[in-house]
Amino acid sequence: xxxxxxxxxxxxxxxxxxxxxxxxxxxxHGFGKWWFYGxxxxxxxxxxxxxxxxxxxxxxxxxxxxxxxxxxxxxxxxLIGIYTVIQGIRNGWIAEPIEAxxxxxxxxxAIVLLIGKRNKGILAASIFYALLNLPNVFYGVFGALxxxxxxxxxxxxxxxxxxxxxxxxxxxxxxTWFLPTIYFLLSYIIQQLTFFGGFSIQQLMYFDTGVSFxxxxxxxxxxxFLRFVGIFLIGLWLQAFPxxxxxxxx
Numbered sequence: 001x002x003x004x005x006x007x008x009x010x011x012x013x014x015x016x017x018x019x020x021x022x023x024x025x026x027x028x029h030g031f032g033k034w035w036f037y038g039x040x041x042x043x044x045x046x047x048x049x050x051x052x053x054x055x056x057x058x059x060x061x062x063x064x065x066x067x068x069x070x071x072x073x074x075x076x077x078x079l080i081g082i083y084t085v086i087q088g089i090r091n092g093w094i095a096e097p098i099e100a101x102x103x104x105x106x107x108x109x110a111i112v113l114l115i116g117k118r119n120k121g122i123l124a125a126s127i128f129y130a131l132l133n134l135p136n137v138f139y140g141v142f143g144a145l146x147x148x149x150x151x152x153x154x155x156x157x158x159x160x161x162x163x164x165x166x167x168x169x170x171x172x173x174x175x176t177w178f179l180p181t182i183y184f185l186l187s188y189i190i191q192q193l194t195f196f197g198g199f200s201i202q203q204l205m206y207f208d209t210g211v212s213f214x215x216x217x218x219x220x221x222x223x224x225f226l227r228f229v230g231i232f233l234i235g236l237w238l239q240a241f242p243x244x245x246x247x248x249x250x
Contacts, residue, residue, distance in 0.1 A: 012222060013039050019072055019229060020045040026068050027052055046232070066240040067116055073233035074113030080223045080230065081106035098132075105129045109230070113237070118161060122234075126150075126157040142191040149183030153231065156180070160238040177235035184228055 017038030024034035029052060038045040084103050088096075105128050112121035133150035136143035156177060159169025 016042045020049040023049045069237035070113045070116040073230050074110045076230035077106045078110035080226050123157045123161045126154040130154040142187040145183045145187035149180040153180040174239045177239035181232040
């Protein structure tokens with residue numbers, strides 16, 4: 001069981017390491033060392049790679065980064081959708097309306113992000129996702145944070161995508177693009193703390209129960225962690241306004 005847990009986490013970590021590696025490569029840095037860095041310390045690497053220097057023409061780099069963010073986010077949500085469908089079929093709950101709608105939201109995000117057009121498609125997907133999360137506001141603090149994060153993502157999408165709002169929303173989007181990620185992360189942390197609070201130290205330390213418990217928890221956390229990465233990449237994409245779309249200073 002320890003080997004299974006180690007294998008699952010190694011594969012997931014290796015996959016997540018591709019995100020900072022691709023971003024670093026687009027900035028002219030080595031893919032291999034950034035993949036290894038992301039594999040070992042994904043949380044640090046994905047933030048660090050945002051601040052490394054760009055090599056090459058600035059306009060070309062900005063366009064390349066903008067497209068890369070949407071592609072990586074699209075594949076991220078595609079994986080979440082596929083994973084959710086597989087788990088739903090295995091566990092028999094894929095036919096439940098809320099799960100079917102969640103899968104639809106993940107695939108909708110994947111499609112519009114892989115297409116990469118800055119249009120109302122991403123806004124529609126964000127609003128759909130926000131409506132799905134709205135009932136969570138009644139499920140304690142972690143549910144409220146999840147709902148607020150989804151609503152804020154829809155607001156940022158509106159500010160980034162709608163020409164009528166873009167002129168006044170540029171600064172707001174650029175300053176707050178990371179907040180939905182923070183809300184979702186805090187929601188997950190509080191949810192896990194609440195969950196762990198129902199177990200005694202003896203139960204968690206007991207070998208047979210503990211190992212199977214943590215393996216199940218790690219597997220169940222994969223789509224949540226991928227969603228955290230996807231929301232982070234959407235935020236990067238939303239705030240990376242192409243130069244021609246920025247309002248001109250007079």
